[in-house]
Amino acid sequence: MSLPSASLPGSQGPLCLPQVLPPTTYCSTKPRKMAGPWACALLCGLLAATLVEATLSPTAVLSLGPEVIRERLTQELEKHNATVILQQLPLLSTMQNQPAGLLGSLVNSVMSYIVWLKVTSANIRQLQVYPSEDYQELMVTIPLDMVAGFNTPLIKTIVQMHMETEAQAVIQVQASKGTPTRLIVSDCSSSHRSLRISLLNKLSFLVNPLAKKVTDLLMPALPDMVREELCPVIEAAFDDMYADLLRLVTAPVALNPGSLQFDLLSPAIDGDVIQFNLVASLVNSEGKVSKWFNGSAGFLTVPTLDSIPVRLIVKYDLVNAAVASLLPPEEFLVLLDYVLPKLARQLKSSISAFNAKAASQLEATQMVKIRTQKSPEILLSQDEARVAQVIQLEVFATEKAHHPLFTLGIEAFSEALFYNSGDRFVLSFKGISSDRIHLMNSGIQLFNPELLKDVVTDILAAVLLPTQNGKLRPGLTMSMMKALGFPEVVWSLTKNALVVTPVSW
Numbered sequence: 001m002s003l004p005s006a007s008l009p010g011s012q013g014p015l016c017l018p019q020v021l022p023p024t025t026y027c028s029t030k031p032r033k034m035a036g037p038w039a040c041a042l043l044c045g046l047l048a049a050t051l052v053e054a055t056l057s058p059t060a061v062l063s064l065g066p067e068v069i070r071e072r073l074t075q076e077l078e079k080h081n082a083t084v085i086l087q088q089l090p091l092l093s094t095m096q097n098q099p100a101g102l103l104g105s106l107v108n109s110v111m112s113y114i115v116w117l118k119v120t121s122a123n124i125r126q127l128q129v130y131p132s133e134d135y136q137e138l139m140v141t142i143p144l145d146m147v148a149g150f151n152t153p154l155i156k157t158i159v160q161m162h163m164e165t166e167a168q169a170v171i172q173v174q175a176s177k178g179t180p181t182r183l184i185v186s187d188c189s190s191s192h193r194s195l196r197i198s199l200l201n202k203l204s205f206l207v208n209p210l211a212k213k214v215t216d217l218l219m220p221a222l223p224d225m226v227r228e229e230l231c232p233v234i235e236a237a238f239d240d241m242y243a244d245l246l247r248l249v250t251a252p253v254a255l256n257p258g259s260l261q262f263d264l265l266s267p268a269i270d271g272d273v274i275q276f277n278l279v280a281s282l283v284n285s286e287g288k289v290s291k292w293f294n295g296s297a298g299f300l301t302v303p304t305l306d307s308i309p310v311r312l313i314v315k316y317d318l319v320n321a322a323v324a325s326l327l328p329p330e331e332f333l334v335l336l337d338y339v340l341p342k343l344a345r346q347l348k349s350s351i352s353a354f355n356a357k358a359a360s361q362l363e364a365t366q367m368v369k370i371r372t373q374k375s376p377e378i379l380l381s382q383d384e385a386r387v388a389q390v391i392q393l394e395v396f397a398t399e400k401a402h403h404p405l406f407t408l409g410i411e412a413f414s415e416a417l418f419y420n421s422g423d424r425f426v427l428s429f430k431g432i433s434s435d436r437i438h439l440m441n442s443g444i445q446l447f448n449p450e451l452l453k454d455v456v457t458d459i460l461a462a463v464l465l466p467t468q469n470g471k472l473r474p475g476l477t478m479s480m481m482k483a484l485g486f487p488e489v490v491w492s493l494t495k496n497a498l499v500v501t502p503v504s505w
Contacts, residue, residue: 061278063305079240086119166190168188190222347452351452410436418498
């Protein structure tokens with residue numbers, strides 16, 4: 001990480017990060033009485049480390065359990081024709097190329113009786129995904145089940161052998177200077193300990209010794225063949241799986257307008273779980289980033305997956321930003337007597353209770369102006385989600401009036417409901433309460449705004465909420481979870497995040 005530098009007026013050397021130090025404290029590479037260059041270097045290093053740690057705060061975390069990893073890697077192995085590669089293992093040529101010596105003489109004695117030798121069928125059984133001893137690497141065992149056959153002039157039928165072995169891949173985080181951190185297959189091997197070869201059919205006493213010799217030759221050769229022929233396929237399959245996951249994770253989430261864009265901050269391995277630490281940005285309708293979230297405050301608490309196959313945790317400030325893009329500050333003008341005549345009469349009655357003269361000024365074209373001062377804010381807790389809004393409400397006697405009878409400032413709250421509709425994440429506001437009302441301006445006389453609390457709340461419920469819920473109704477398409485094979489999700493809350501998990505698995 002490069003650090004910005006500057007110089008003090010009249011000083012000679014560069015200064016490290018003067019903007020983060022107190023006004024009277026400076027750090028220069030030029031020796032001074034109070035601090036030398038080593039102290040400066042140490043301080044700069046500490047500041048750099050602090051800034052890096054602050055930067056590496058994910059906005060969202062996607063955790064993939066072993067079930068998802070196993071399924072997606074199995075799919076990629078099928079796409080890369082792994083079983084075809086096994087069927088093409090060069091058994092005969094590998095045996096013929098055994099080194100000279102005792103083993104070489106055994107090869108010569110066997111090869112004179114072998115017409116052909118090859119794998120006739122191959123299968124990959126269910127992969128096993130488990131953590132390494134230090135929980136920093138992911139171990140993937142790939143069980144291989146093959147049937148090989150050889151033909152010999154000694155008998156007319158093909159001699160069949162059942163071969164069972166394993167390939168083991170080690171997945172780890174690769175962090176190289178100058179390149180993005182990523183997950184790779186750091187090692188791939190096949191152990192002699194996992195190899196078992198047995199005959200599938202009964203043989204004559206003439207062929208039994210030959211079959212035994214073929215088995216003796218395959219025992220040391222087969223693990224090397226698996227490593228040389230299949231391990232490159234495993235590495236390529238994992239690379240494609242990883243690239244596919246990155247495409248899936250970084251696919252834009254459509255908003256109206258603009259979109260929400262996730263980017264990979266860093267991958268991580270935690271036990272048998274792959275974790276993608278994500279940052280996010282809001283992109284406007286012109287394709288330009290309008291807000292970054294790579295330095296959002298606070299840290300996400302990521303609990304263990306337990307038996308859940310996949311989970312997405314999203315910070316509350318990102319949820320608020322998405323809501324803000326859908327519900328920017330706006331203004332509503334309502335001819336109350338035409339649109340909501342019952343509320344118009346209720347408002348007039350409430351005003352007349354403290355000022356009959358002012359109430360009489362309200363004509364059939366009386367107008368209410370509702371202005372949201374800023375976008376609604378989602379407040380999360382362990383038990384519920386609430387929506388806070390700061391609203392300004394003005395009442396005009398007629399639609400032609402230039403000045404309102406009065407202006408109220410309102411702090412309103414609603415219940416926030418998160419639910420899924422198909423593969424869409426939907427938020428809606430339920431109910432509204434005017435918790436605090438204060439008089440901002442009055443052209444009639446000073447009065448207690450609490451006297452209007454009920455009618456004001458009813459007006460907001462009738463005008464503001466339907467409009468906002470209409471804009472929220474399209475929701476966000478959860479393409480990430482759907483692409484992982486979980487089209488239906490459920491939502492839960494923590495004190496600072498929204499948690500998304502599959503409905504069933």
